Structure formats: structure tokens, C-alpha cells
Amino acid sequence: MKIALVTGGSRGLGKSMCLHLAEKGHDIVLTYLHKGAEADAVAATIRERGRKAAILPLDVSRADTFPAFADALGETLEKTWGRKDFDFLVNNAGYGVEAPFAETTEDQFDQMINVHLKAAFFLSQRLLPLLRDGGRIVNVSTGLARFSLPGYAAYSAAKGGIEVLTRYMAKELGPRHITVNAIAPGAIATDFGGGAVRDNPNVNAFIASQTALGRVGEADDIGAALAMLLDDGAGWITGQRIEISGGMFL
Numbered sequence: 100m101k102i103a104l105v106t107g108g109s110r111g112l113g114k115s116m117c118l119h120l121a122e123k124g125h126d127i128v129l130t131y132l133h134k135g136a137e138a139d140a141v142a143a144t145i146r147e148r149g150r151k152a153a154i155l156p157l158d159v160s161r162a163d164t165f166p167a168f169a170d171a172l173g174e175t176l177e178k179t180w181g182r183k184d185f186d187f188l189v190n191n192a193g194y195g196v197e198a199p200f201a202e203t204t205e206d207q208f209d210q211m212i213n214v215h216l217k218a219a220f221f222l223s224q225r226l227l228p229l230l231r232d233g234g235r236i237v238n239v240s241t242g243l244a245r246f247s248l249p250g251y252a253a254y255s256a257a258k259g260g261i262e263v264l265t266r267y268m269a270k271e272l273g274p275r276h277i278t279v280n281a282i283a284p285g286a287i288a289t290d291f292g293g294g295a296v297r298d299n300p301n302v303n304a305f306i307a308s309q310t311a312l313g314r315v316g317e318a319d320d321i322g323a324a325l326a327m328l329l330d331d332g333a334g335w336i337t338g339q340r341i342e343i344s345g346g347m348f349l
Contacts, residue, residue: 102185104128106159107192109138111289115322116189117141121150123326128175130157130192153179159192159218165225173229184231187329190219190238200252208253215257220264233276235329238265242285246348262340269338278337282325285344287316311346
């Protein structure tokens with residue numbers, strides 16, 4: 100049994116990640132910001148599947164809260180599992196800002212840096228004493244760091260930073276045998292960006308037409324791939340960007 104911490108695990112991709120990891124036999128700590136009821140429901144489903152689950156509040160946009168979060172995580176690990184460490188960290192929490200480059204405000208830019216790049220950097224740093232040697236870290240990037248669609252300059256720039264950070268983390272944490280990789284989802288039918296990929300037939304059809312496998316992605320495509328990357332057999336993969344897009348814009 101291994102313990103995974105998934106940030107932003109109450110909905111969308113994070114929820115799917117939690118459930119797929121539980122199916123693989125792992126226990127879960129998931130975080131949420133506003134959706135406490137949804138987080139409770141995910142934890143209940145995990146427990147119904149025979150695994151342990153715990154939920155903790157976390158605002159990844161506020162690095163000043165990370166020391167207190169690390170303390171709360173340590174207490175939860177001890178209380179729920181009788182352990183002082185955990186095995187997998189998935190830096191998933193976040194949201195996008197859609198605005199043309201010429202109209203993006205400094206506040207919007209700062210939001211994207213804080214929520215995506217700064218959070219992954221300093222939360223991972225703060226949790227290193229709790230992450231066991233031989234553990235795994237997965238950072239969530241985006242297909243938009245490889246291809247460009249108007250309106251996502253700030254979001255994608257932050258995610259591009261995540262991909263560079265991933266390589267540095269992999270290099271510097273290698274002596275502890277901790278692997279660090281980034282997954283880069285393509286367009287997914289969730290509520291991201293107002294749910295356009297899911298709810299707008301024209302957007303859905305366009306993305307499907309530009310994807311080798313002929314459809315838009317679903318949350319479970321990402322959850323299943325994330326769980327696979329945390330399997331024992333993936334232990335020799337580190338420092339990599341792994342796109343999970345069905346072959347979008349090849």
C-alpha cells in the first residue's frame with residue numbers, strides 16, 4: 100500500500116486521478132479549496148472501493164500557507180496511517196485564465212504564476228521531508244506548452260515553466276531516487292475554461308478533427324495515464340514531459 104497526495108482532487112482531472120489510483124490499490128490524501136462537499140464525496144467513493152482517504156484544505160495560490168499545510172499533512176499521515184511519510188505527490192490543483200496576450204492584466208499573470216509554477220515549486224520543496232526516498236512527483240502541465248491557441252499566454256507560460264522545473268527537480272532529487280515527471284493533457288471535456296470543450300459542439304468537433312484518435316479527451320484518460328506513471332514498472336522514467344492528448348495537433 101502506498102499513499103498519494105493529489106492537490107485539487109475534488110473535481111475534474113484530480114478526481115479521476117484519485118479514483119484511478121485507488122483502483123490500483125493506493126490510499127489517497129486529496130486537497131480542495133472551495134468544494135468541500137465534492138471532496139467528501141470523492142473520499143467516500145475511495146473508501147467504498149476499500150482504500151483509505153483523507154481530505155485537507157489547501158489554497159495553492161498562497162505559498163505562505165504551505166508550512167501549516169505540511170504540519171497538517173504530517174498529523175494526518177500519523178493519525179490515519181501511522182506513518183511519517185508518503186509516496187506520491189501529484190501537483191494538479193489549478194485553473195486557467197483565458198485572455199488575449201494584449202489584454203492580459205498583471206494580476207491575471209501573477210495568478211497563473213502563483214497557482215501553477217510557484218505552487219509546484221514551493222509546495223514540493225516544503226513537502227520534501229515527508230516524501231519518502233524512492234517516491235514520485237508528477238507535475239501537471241498542458242498541451243498548450245507545445246502548441247499555441249490564442250487566449251492562453253499567461254497560463255501556458257506558467258506551464259512551460261513547470262516543464263523546465265520538472266527537469267531540474269528530477270536532476271536534484273535523483274540522489275534520493277525520487278522521480279519527477281510532467282504530464283501534459285490535451286483538450287479535455289471538463290469544466291476547465293468554462294467547459295467549452297465539453298459543452299460547445301463546435302469546439303468539441305474542431306478539437307476532435309485535429310486529434311489523431313478522433314475525439315476530445317475525457318478526465319479518465321488522464322487519471323488512468325497518471326496511475327500508470329506511478330506503477331512500479333515506471334520507476335526508470337524521470338525528467339520527462341509526457342503528453343496525454345490523443346495525438347492533438349501532430
